[in-house]
Amino acid sequence: xxxxxxxxxxxxxxxxxxxxxxxxxxxxxxxxxxxxxxxxxxxxxxxxxxxxxxxxxxxxxxxxxxxxxxxxxxxxxxxxxxxxxxxxxxxxxxxxxxxxxxxxxxxxxxxxxxxxxxxxxxxxxxxxxxxxxxxxxxxxxxxxxxxxxxxxxxxxxxxxxxxxxxxxxxxxxxxxxxxxxxxxxxxxxxxxxxxxxxxxxxxxxxxxxxxxxxxxxxxxxxxxxxxxxxxxxxxxxxxxxxxxxxxxxxxxxxxxxxxxxxxxxxxxxxxxxxxxxxxxxxxxxxxxxxxxxxxxxxxxxxxxxxxxxxx
Numbered sequence: 001x002x003x004x005x006x007x008x009x010x011x012x013x014x015x016x017x018x019x020x021x022x023x024x025x026x027x028x029x030x031x032x033x034x035x036x037x038x039x040x041x042x043x044x045x046x047x048x049x050x051x052x053x054x055x056x057x058x059x060x061x062x063x064x065x066x067x068x069x070x071x072x073x074x075x076x077x078x079x080x081x082x083x084x085x086x087x088x089x090x091x092x093x094x095x096x097x098x099x100x101x102x103x104x105x106x107x108x109x110x111x112x113x114x115x116x117x118x119x120x121x122x123x124x125x126x127x128x129x130x131x132x133x134x135x136x137x138x139x140x141x142x143x144x145x146x147x148x149x150x151x152x153x154x155x156x157x158x159x160x161x162x163x164x165x166x167x168x169x170x171x172x173x174x175x176x177x178x179x180x181x182x183x184x185x186x187x188x189x190x191x192x193x194x195x196x197x198x199x200x201x202x203x204x205x206x207x208x209x210x211x212x213x214x215x216x217x218x219x220x221x222x223x224x225x226x227x228x229x230x231x232x233x234x235x236x237x238x239x240x241x242x243x244x245x246x247x248x249x250x251x252x253x254x255x256x257x258x259x260x261x262x263x264x265x266x267x268x269x270x271x272x273x274x275x276x277x278x279x280x281x282x283x284x285x286x287x288x289x290x291x292x293x294x295x296x297x298x299x300x301x302x303x304x305x306x307x308x309x310x311x
Contacts, residue, residue, distance in 0.1 A: 015248040018240050019291070023259025025237040030260070031267050032233060036226040042214035043094040048203040049218060050227055051087075054234035055196030058189055061239070067187025074183045078191065081181070083198025085174035089167045090199075091206045099160040111168035113254040114140050116175045120251050125179065132294050136251075139258045139290030145283040171257075175250035178242075188242040196238060255294065258287045 036046045062069060117136050120126040183191070207215070217223065245253050262284050269280075 015244060015252060016291075018244040018248070019252065019255055020259060022237060022240050022244055022253075023256040024263045025233055025240075026256055026260040027262075027264035027267060029230060029233045029237060030264055031271075032226055032230045036223060036230070039220065039222045039226060040217055041220075041223045041226070042207075042211040042217055044091060044203060044207050045211050045215050045218055046223070046227065046230070047090060047094060048200050048207055050230035050234055051196050051203070052200035053227070053231035054238065055193050055200060057231065057235045058193035058196065058238065061235075062187055062190040062193055065187070065189060067190050068185055069187070069190050070183070070185045074181075075186050075191075075194065078178075078181055078183050078186075079194035079198045082174060082178050082191075082195040084202050085170055085177060086195055087199040087202035089170045089174075091203060092163055092167055092170075095206070095210065096160045096164045111140070111143075112171040112175065112257055113251065115168050115172035116254040117251045119172055119176050120249070123176065123180070125176070125249065126251055131296060132251075135290045135292070135294030135296075137290070138286050138293065139255060142283045142286030142288075142290060143258045143261055145279050145286065172250075172254065175245075175254050178245055179250045182246070188246055189239055192238040192242040196234070252294070255291055258291070262287050 033043070033046065037043055113136055117126065117133075121128055126132075218227065241253075241256075244256075265280060
């Protein structure tokens with residue numbers, strides 16, 4: 001009995017470690033993006049170049065690791081769909097934040113875990129588990145409380161608000177799609193590289209439409225340094241992002257938004273000198289408790305095996 005449960009426990013703790021690392025790196029990437037914005041870098045162009053750079057670095061890493069680098073109809077479909085589902089919410093965030101405020105945008109990131117869980121249960125990828133449901137709801141409550149405290153008041157057009165509310169659905173669809181359509185013949189780092197490269201290409205029309213005259217601002221020395229830093233953060237982030245996707249499934253992965261919100265707030269307060277948001281302790285406690293309960297509620301196999309996730 002001990003021998004059969006020990007590997008599962010190890011995988012569970014490994015998944016938790018990856019979750020904390022990925023969520024923290026996601027928060028760090030947002031901090032770097034904020035510093036770049038303060039330095040005058042155009043937001044979408046900065047994101048596009050950093051994502052493209054990380055994609056190239058991951059492609060080189062996959063080659064060095066001699067991972068299977070298959071390029072067929074299946075991997076091209078995977079790269080295109082996952083890349084678009086990755087780029088669209090990021091573009092919406094960067095465009096909408098000026099219209100509806102950062103607080104309202106951050107509120108949307110509290111919901112992907114719930115939407116992902118509902119989709120996964122409906123598709124038979126997750127079993128209904130009371131402890132995991134409680135963990136999801138507690139984490140959701142913490143994320144909503146933290147975002148609501150930061151929101152203050154929303155100012156902006158209703159159209160932008162509606163687009164922001166579509167972000168959780170797009171993120172959830174991406175989480176589920178990457179698990180269901182994972183090409184078994186390709187390595188995780190290679191797939192991450194393809195997603196980022198297609199994501200960068202998807203951002204090109206947005207850059208041409210909104211920031212074409214601001215692109216030369218990326219050549220400033222301070223911005224170049226931040227671009228290099230962001231590309232490195234994205235490289236490490238998406239290596240472990242895809243590892244977490246593979247070993248833990250879409251619902252577990254979707255908790256990174258909660259971790260990123262909490263870690264990002266702590267970084268902003270401790271390192272950037274921002275004011276402590278109301279209810280930070282309560283919100284953080286709810287997120288941590290929710291993650292622990294979700295981790296404890298995971299059975300030995302609640303996510304459909306990737307090897308059998310074929311069309």
